[in-house]
Amino acid sequence: MDEMDITQLIDSNELQDFGFIDEDPLGGSTFVETTFSAIPLLTGIFAVLFILFVGFIIYIAVRNYKATRKAGFDPFTLQTDVATRLARSQMLAPKKTTEQKLSELDDLLTRGIISREEYTQARSQALRD
Incomplete structure (x- = not known):
């Protein structure tokens, strides 16, 4: 049967018209x-920005690696190397008290390592600090 025969078989009373709703009335x-x-x-823009961002991160990592190597450090242990050097330096050591400085100066004068003039100058400097 073709389409014409099927529509003729359907009773027109059984069909209900719900109407046609336009997509947007305006x-x-x-x-x-x-x-x-x-x-x-938006997906394309996001993909391009993401690739640029990842590329920038790789560029910075390679640049830092080369600069660290050029300075004579191992890039993979740099943080540990710096922390170790800092811990061994006098930077974090507690500051000497005035009494300790004067005692050290007295010891240097007694052993004859510094002259009386150097002692007097260093003593006045220690008392000012």
């Missing part, structure tokens, strides 16, 4: 349609 596109139509463009 004729323009809705916000949702506009948003969904922009997804491919």
